[in-house]
Amino acid sequence: MEEAVRCQIKIERPMYEHDQLRKDFDYNKCKSNTCTKCLHFETNFKKILLKTIPVIDWLSHYKWRDNLLPDFIAGFTVAIMHIPQGMAYGLLGNVPPVVGIYMAFFPVLVYFFLGTSRHNSMGTFAVVCLMTGKAVLEHSDPSFLTKSAKVNATSENPAIQSVGDLYSPVEVATAVTFTVALFQLAMYVLRLGIISVLLSETLVSGFTTGAAFQVIASQIKDLLGLRIPRHKGLFVVVNTIRSVVDEISATNVAAVVISAVTIFILTVNNEALKPLIAKRAKFPIPIELIAIVVGTLVSKYCHLEEIYAIRTVGDIPSGLPVPSVPPLSLVTSVLLDGFTIAVVSYSITLSMGLIFAQRLNYEVDPNQELLAQGAGNIFGSFFSCMPFTASLSRSTIQQVVGGKTQIASVVSCFLLLFVLLWIGPFFEPLPKSVLASVIVVALKSMAMQVTHLYKFWKLSKMDALVWLATFLTVVFVSIEIGLLVGVVMSLAAIFVLSLKPHTCLLGSVPHTDLYININRYKGAVEIPGLKIFQYCGGINFATRNMFKSELLRLVNINPQKELEYRRKLTKYADEIDVKEEQSNNEKVAKLQRKINRELRCLILDFSSLSHIDPSGVSMLQVVTDSFQKIDIPIYIAACPEPIYEMIYKCGLVNHKSSIRTFPTVHDAVECALEIFTVNASAISTISRS
Structure with missing residues (x-):
């Protein structure tokens, strides 16, 4: 079997933030979702007639000899x-x-x-x-x-006529x-x-x-x-x-x-x-x-x-x-x-x-x-x-x-x-x-089709349960209730699945602008100082806590506890300056081990985010503020336009906000690495002086 040929692709372009991309390429939002429909509304009577009675259209083009x-x-x-x-x-x-x-x-x-x-x-x-x-x-x-009689088309059929009520x-x-x-x-x-x-x-x-x-x-x-x-x-x-x-x-x-x-x-x-x-x-x-x-x-x-x-x-x-x-x-x-x-x-x-x-x-x-x-x-x-x-x-x-x-x-x-x-x-x-x-x-x-249950069970346990519940209810209860049970369970399955979105941390494919799941790809490399969190699904009043808990679990940092550790460290450090005690030294060492020394920037990959409501935006604002208090900036990357417009209207990203947004994950990574380099140079200069 021949090896696949891999092309080396080199992309040279400026690094963009979301707002700058809109300005440079003349972003223009349609004022109403119905405007396109209005432009194409068929006012012509002939077109309306052809659409309502399709036989007029296709019969006029019917190929009598062939068909x-x-x-x-x-x-x-x-x-x-x-x-x-x-x-x-x-x-x-x-x-x-x-x-x-x-x-x-x-x-x-x-x-x-x-x-x-x-x-x-x-x-x-x-x-x-x-x-x-x-x-x-x-x-x-x-x-x-049971009433039968020889009748013709013009006579009354006893099986069809009613009597009284x-x-x-x-x-x-x-x-x-x-x-x-x-x-x-x-x-x-x-x-x-x-x-x-x-x-x-x-x-x-x-x-x-x-x-x-x-x-x-x-x-x-x-x-x-x-x-x-x-x-x-x-x-x-x-x-x-x-x-x-x-x-x-x-x-x-x-x-x-x-x-x-x-x-x-x-x-x-x-x-x-x-x-x-x-x-x-x-x-x-x-x-x-x-x-x-x-x-x-x-x-x-x-x-x-x-x-x-x-x-x-x-x-x-x-x-x-x-x-x-x-x-x-x-x-x-x-x-x-x-x-x-x-x-x-x-x-x-x-x-x-x-x-x-x-x-x-x-x-x-x-x-x-x-x-x-x-x-x-x-x-x-x-x-x-x-x-x-x-x-x-x-x-x-x-x-x-x-x-x-x-x-x-x-x-x-x-x-x-x-x-x-x-x-x-x-x-x-x-x-x-x-x-x-x-x-x-x-x-x-x-x-x-009863054998379909095995197929659905292999593909999805949730689908198999919907199939089984619908089938059993139709057979043993009634058709209408079975249909209702099937619809309700299907909607419930959608709701349950929406409450369990896919989340993961992304790593870089070396020498490319690709970022993939570090748990599933052994070749993915996690960038030092960066965590790239990907969320697939919607963020709303029902899933906002799920988003927050998954983010903190994968990043493995709790900003509130981190802030508390830092305050205690400052307190114990001051006490050591006044009076050195072995117990305080041990407390300081323990706190220093707990405090994050690695994460310097958090990137949220929203490329697979389908929807966000104001409750979700409020949660993002709280999460962002808590991370910024421990000096960890948050970047939003690959945000779809409808999502960007919602978070902009809610004030999460605007000229007063400290959150930066980028059209791709790679732009966010490049910006973070550039800042890391500048900060490292500044620290090196200060230490030499």
């Missing part, structure tokens, strides 16, 4: 995935299966006009459907779902969707796209893994063909498993066989066939759709419902739903559910959008995504839809098979329209155990 065929193929492929996933996740939301297909049509049309992600496949997503299903279970009368599952779902839309549009108006940063990678991993286990637990009854009560409130998973254990003797053997065969076929396809086919063909086998079609045919012609009491999907109306206003009286009852779903669905969609945008080199606007989702949910709430979001599996397929833009979503919508108008009732005999099997297999990768 239309790939988009059509991607749209067709994703439409095939929408059918089984939509029906399965519709049941997951405790609403009729056809609602899942509605979600892949109505809100997706709005997202096509307003969204900025080119590859997000919008529609159903397991976690969001599960969260909606919880609200549906709490606020609706589940008996509506009771709400149907679809009514509750649309109320939740409407509430989610209100929160997302409010966040858009307030430009709160940044709120997604509250959901860290650790939190999202623990949350989605826990939700996956909740979903799997909710499907056990259909996998086994059991009829157990629907549980709501807290500890749903625990109560569900208890009910399953109590009713295990009533397991439907035919349902178990159907579930086992379906899961086996889907798993073999995903684990063995799909990787092999991917090497030879660009399009995946639509195994979920095949399973649903075969399951429907077998159930219909073998009369599984009549002979083996297999629970089937039941009524699926053909045609499009009649638009209706969501029950606004329910909005106040589902505010908490609406807020959590709004944040979760937006964060998932934005995360996926940013992944594809970074990979394929285009931009996704976080705030515009809020508008797109909010408007899509508003529109969908009038057409019996649950809140929609992006799906990782469908989005990945849409990109892998060659999709270029949201034209693929439009193609998918029109193919699903064909299904809604004519094909929907075909799936009425489909066993619910088949849909439950599709859900369980689809969530395998999400459930396997």
